[in-house]
Amino acid sequence: DGGITQSPKYLFRKEGQNVTLSCEQNLNHDAMYWYRQDPGQGLRLIYYSQIVNDFQKGDIAEGYSVSREKKESFPLTVTSAQKNPTAFYLCASGVSGGSSYNEQFFGPGTRLTVL
Amino acid sequence: KNQVEQSPQSLIILEGKNCTLQCNYTVSPFSNLRWYKQDTGRGPVSLTIMTFSENTKSNGRYTATLDADTKQSSLHITASQLSDSASYICVPSAQGAQKLVFGQGTRLTINP
Numbered sequence: 001d002g003g004i005t006q007s008p009k010y011l012f013r014k015e016g017q018n019v020t021l022s023c024e025q026n027l028n029h030d031a032m033y034w035y036r037q038d039p040g041q042g043l044r045l046i047y048y049s050q051i052v053n054d055f056q057k058g059d060i061a062e063g064y065s066v067s068r069e070k071k072e073s074f075p076l077t078v079t080s081a082q083k084n085p086t087a088f089y090l091c092a093s094g095v096s097g098g099s100s101y102n103e104q105f106f107g108p109g110t111r112l113t114v115l
Numbered sequence: 116k117n118q119v120e121q122s123p124q125s126l127i128i129l130e131g132k133n134c135t136l137q138c139n140y141t142v143s144p145f146s147n148l149r150w151y152k153q154d155t156g157r158g159p160v161s162l163t164i165m166t167f168s169e170n171t172k173s174n175g176r177y178t179a180t181l182d183a184d185t186k187q188s189s190l191h192i193t194a195s196q197l198s199d200s201a202s203y204i205c206v207p208s209a210q211g212a213q214k215l216v217f218g219q220g221t222r223l224t225i226n227p
Contacts, residue, residue: 004158035217040124040219041219042119042204042216042217042218042219042220043159043204043215043217044217045214045215048213048214050213058214059214088156090158090159092158103149103161103164104215106158106159106160107158108156108157108158109156109157109158111156
């Protein structure tokens with residue numbers, strides 16, 4: 001898991017509630033990413049940020065929001081607009097520059113369950 | 116359209132046996148291909164990365180091969196151990212791509 005931490009490990013939420021997942025890294029990486037993983041499917045990109053105070057939508061951004069006020073932190077908010085939020089959420093960081101050769105380092109993940 | 120197809124979806128073998136996992140991809144123009152190992156409930160960890168000019172790369176008991184002409188890659192595991200039980204994910208990347216495309220993974224189970 002390197003220098004990336006995610007909290008909490010498990011999270012339970014009632015329908016209609018917003019919830020924020022934490023992601024912190026001490027690798028001095030410019031780029032950070034949020035992915036969602038569902039059983040039997042590949043990781044899908046929610047949002048990514050190449051630099052502080054800037055972020056872009058990924059492939060499944062609807063119902064999610066992010067902020068990047070600090071280089072080390074990239075929190076993800078799952079809003080009530082996300083219709084099927086139960087999933088395993090993974091945060092990653094890497095060197096920026098637009099090169100896919102640069103490895104992405106993943107955190108341990110947060111499993112979100114909507115009750 | 117899936118840009119990455121991995122097979123088999125799942126595989127069960129006995130400890131000590133070898134196995135090979137397959138990955139077919141369509142990303143273009145090709146830049147590199149990375150294999151990740153993901154233990155259950157954990158984040159993926161990179162095993163190997165290969166560029167266009169490389170057709171094989173090893174990391175301990177893991178050996179990845181790449182055929183850029185047929186757009187196929189394989190991951191061979193030698194003398195499997197119980198700790199090899201995990202999902203193995205193929206990630207081919209196009210030149211200039213800022214986003215990665217992840218395969219759905221092969222779920223490998225090693226039985227004693």
